[in-house]
Amino acid sequence: MRKVSLVILALGILPRLWAQQQEEPTPDTSWKTEYRESAPRINDLVHTKLDVKFDYSKSYMNGKAWITLAPHFYPTDTLTLDAKGMEIHKVAIVKGGSTQPLKYQYDGWQMNINLDKTYKGGEQYTVYIEYTAKPDEVKVQGSAAITDAKGLYFINPKGEEKDKPTQIWTQGETEATSVWCPTIDKPDQKTTNEFIMTVPAKYVTLSNGKLVSQKNNGDGTRTDDWKMELPHAPYLFFMGVGDYSVIKDSYKGKEVNYYVEKEYAPVAKKIFGNTPEMMGFYSRILGVEYPWAKYSQIVGRDYVSGAMENTTATLHQENAQQDARELVDGNGWESTIAHELFHQWFGDLVTCESWSNLTLNESFANYSETLWDEYKYGKDAGDAQNFGDMQGYLQSGSEKKDLVRFYYNDKEAMFDAVSYNKGGRILHMLRSYVGDSAFFKALNLYLTTNKFKTGEAHQLRLAFEEVTGKDMNWYWNQWYYGAGHPKLTIDYNYDDAAKKVQVTVKQTQAGNKVFTLPVAIDIYTGAEKVRHNVWVKQKEETFSFPYDKHPDLVNFDGKKTLLTEKQDNKTLENFIHQYKYAGTYLDRREAIDTASKIQGNPKAQELMLLALKDKYFGLRSFAIGRLDLKNNEALRKQAEPILAEIAQNDPKATVRASALGALVQCNNGAYKSLFTKHVNDSSYTVAGMSLEALFKLDSAAAVAEAKRLAKFPSKGKLIEAITTIMIKSGNENNFDIVAKLFGDMPISQAKFNLLIPFCQFLGDVKDTEKVKKGVDLVIEFRDALAAYGLVPYVNDKLTTIVIKKKEAANAPAAQIEYIKAKMESSGDKKGF
Known part of the structure; x- marks a missing residue:
């Protein structure tokens, strides 16, 4: 599962709300003493066969x-299955070609079945x-991450919503497969499966494994038979x-398929087409070939949880x-594609044995995004x-949570x-500490030892110990079974006279916990680097290093791999040297960040100008975004011609867009023609930024352009700019255009950005129906x-309308009462 990425996360709003939810007192706090053990395995799933038909009129599935099972070890004459909210018509034991009814109790949540006899361990x-x-x-x-848990979703089943397709899809994680399939809905179960689906003949189907047969039924329906011959967990059905x-x-001869809505068929391979290369890359570094019979990816409407790695x-x-x-701006979904594919090994081939060990699934999928970017686009990208x-973690307010958690509310x-x-x-x-060769060999050992089974964090530790020959308990105790991260202050x-430099490291995090940190400290004289590997083990520690010539830079954490917040007390000259010679992405970013805070300094200006031409497009955009051209005329004069050239010629559309946005600060009417030209750019980001820039120079011209562009399809930054400008025009006659633009937008960063201005606009609208x-x-x-x-948060924005x-x-009082009534309803979906 990869969570949907919204600007709310980047702004820190979501993490704060998460923290508030978790910190609010609850009537029942017994969970704080309830150890979340792995689910007991009394019966083991062996094979699950379903034959299903869908009732689109009722959103039912018949x-x-x-279900084939076997007692795990001890004999048993009972079976408990998860089956949420079902209507049960028959329960029986299969005996040869016939069935015999079984007694059972059902509470709408679980079925407790009395078997026909006592079965021995392993007896199917x-x-x-x-x-x-x-x-x-x-x-x-x-x-x-998983916005509700009803398991089976009928999208526009009766075709009543215009311009929305009719679809069915399932979402099993964490334990929602049991809404549509009776099962033992726990991650430590593994089973093969066969799903037979009867559907309208005009539709295609997808399931786990391979499509083994199709039969046209002569009544407008077709029956598809999918078989999954290797075991996996029920939540992955x-x-x-x-x-x-x-x-x-x-x-390598295996099917790879992309299921997309028909209008996206021409660009499907531009979206998903790197998948085979990803499969090859991950297979090579892990030493474990892609383990399944095929790999398909499907897009579902109204699915707001990012993506899900169903096997x-x-x-x-x-x-x-x-x-x-x-796609001109780059494939914004590529990291998610990589993330879900890596789950086919970490999560699907080897599954966390309990949700307490979820990180064995998700940390690997998360890190796979870094691995892919590094391989495909270079180390800076990784x-x-x-x-x-x-930063997503550091801003989340999660310092008190262990990585592996055996106590949680839900x-x-x-x-x-x-x-x-x-x-x-x-x-x-960990990769930095043990080295690439040992890191990937240990992952290989973990996967091959536990394939088609489950794993917990200690099994991962044992794999690393086996490969490296080192005791790794200190690392696991500190990072897997502990909370927080180091906060460091570094002084030099x-x-x-003595020809030595002292590096003092203070751990300033709250509490008594002291982190053990293997760290590289690099000493630079010109371009020459000498690396010293040290261990930080105390709250305050000083390291001393000799030198022949006064160093130009001492670079703590030279590999730039530590998970830490730090105050690195270097001089500007040190950071300039770091930018030029240390050279990693983070080395350069730290230097740009430091220089951006003292842009009145000529040397800082020089570094900012140098960064505008950085080899990595992300740092070019970062530097552009940090420029203060309004309040620094000297910097503006030097940066303006560079920005104008970037705006027209940078190979990356997103960097061109950043430059166009920065040029607005120059308040130069000469750029009107440039902005007007680029509102028609092929990149939504460039076009949107140009439209916003034009509005600041000539609002009437921008409003006219916005009205024209609103007649054509738009997404991302462009639709955000069009809508914002139409709102800022203050003309209630534009309401229908604005409402359609806002309403048609999918859940996205752009839509979230528009929430506040849209509510402000509604505060000015006089027509009650509008x-x-x-x-x-x-x-x-x-x-x-x-x-x-x-x-x-959203209700607060609605309150601003009421106040206005x-x-x-x-x-009209009717408007205020309508808004208040709507605020009191909070929908059916709830957070955790």
Whole structure:
């Protein structure tokens, strides 16, 4: 599972809300003493066969299930199956070609079945169940990553919503497969499966494993038979149905397929086409070939949880579908594609044995994004991905959470920035400590030892100890079974008389915990570097190093791999040298960041100008975004011609867009023609930034352009700019255009950015029906974000409308009452 990425996370809003939810007192705190053990294995799943038909009129699924099991070790005459909210029609034991009814008790949640005899450990038996799944009638709590848990989703089943396809898809993680399939819904179960689906003949289907047969039934339906011959966990079961184009690809003779809505068929390979290369790369570094029979990826409407790694059949949310203009800026979904593919090894081949050990799934998938970017696009790209994920953890307010957690309020709470981001950074540090060869050999050992089974963090430790010959308990105790991260202050004292430099490291994090940190300290004289490997083990520690000539730079954490917050007390001259000679992404970023805070300094200006031409496009954009051209005329004169050249000629559209945005600070009317030209750029980001820039120079011209552009499809930054400008025009006659633009936008960063200006606009709208329509659009967006804990945030924005209406003369009371009534409803979805 990869969580949806929104600006709310980047701004730190979501983590704060998470923290508030977790910190709020609850009536029942017994969970704090409830050890979350792995689920006991009384019976083991062996094989699951389903034969299902879908009732689109009721959003029901009628199923027949043959479930083969065996007692794990001890004899038993009972079986407990998870089966949430089903109507059970028949339960029987299969005996040869016939069935015998079994007695059972069912509470709407679990079935307790009395078997026909006592079965010995390993002795297989098969139960048969006829049932109707009613997913829309089941209320199951979701999480911030998994926004609800009804398992089976009918999208526009009656075709009543214009311009929305009819689809069916499933989402099993954490324990929602049991809403549509009776099973033992725990991650430590493994089973093969066969799913037989009867669907309207006009639709295609997707499931785990391979499609082994299709039969046209002569009544407008078709029956597809999918078989999964290797065992995997029930939460990874998948069924998908819809009117898709299936774009075929391959990897070493295995099927690789991309299920997309028909309009995206021409660009499907531009979105997903790196998949075979990813499969080859991951197979090589792990020494374990892609283990399954095929790999397909499908896009589901109204799926807002990012993506899900169902074995051989990954489900993506609709934001994966990018048109050709979006792809000009780069494939914004590529990291997610990499993430879910890596799960086919970590999570699917070897599964965390309990949700307490979730990081064994998610930290690896998270770190795979860094590995892929590093391989495909270079070390700077990998380091940038790693840094971004580290910031996601540091801003999440999660210092008190262990990585492996045996005490939690709900299993859904495990899907957070600790299991994902922090876990990935711990793997990055581990790779740096043991070296690439040992790191990947240990992963190979972990995978091959535990394949088609489950794993816990100690098994990963044992694999690393076996390969390296080192005791790794200190690392696991500190990072896997402990909380927090070091906060460091680093000071440097040079003694030219004694020809030595002292590096003092203070750990300033709260509490008594002291981190043990293997660290590289690099000493530079010119371009020459001498590396010293040291261990930081105390709250305050000083290291002394000799030199022949006064160093130009002493670079603490020369590898730039530590998960830490640090105050690195270097001089500007040190940072300039670091930028030029140390050279990693983070070395250069730290230097740019430092210089940006003292742009009045001529040397800092020089560094900022140098960074505008950095070899990595992300740092070019970072430097551009940090320029202060309004308040620094000297810097503006030097930077302006460079920015003008970048705006027109940089090979990266996103950098061109950054330059166009920076040129606005120059307040130079000469750029009007440049901005006007680029509102028609093929890149949505460039066009959107140009439109915003034009608005600041000539608002009337920008409004006219916005009205013209609103007639054509747009996404991302362009639709955000169009909508914002139409709102800022203050013309209520533009309401219908604005409302359509806002309403049609999928859940995205751009839509979140527009929430505040849209609410401000509604505060000025006088027509009551328009106000109601606009408020309904906000409520719809709010309820879609409810599982992220954002209902209070969105309601606060609605409150601003109420306040504005109350302050206005002659504001209809009906508008205020309507908004208040809507605020009191918070949707069906809840956060964890």
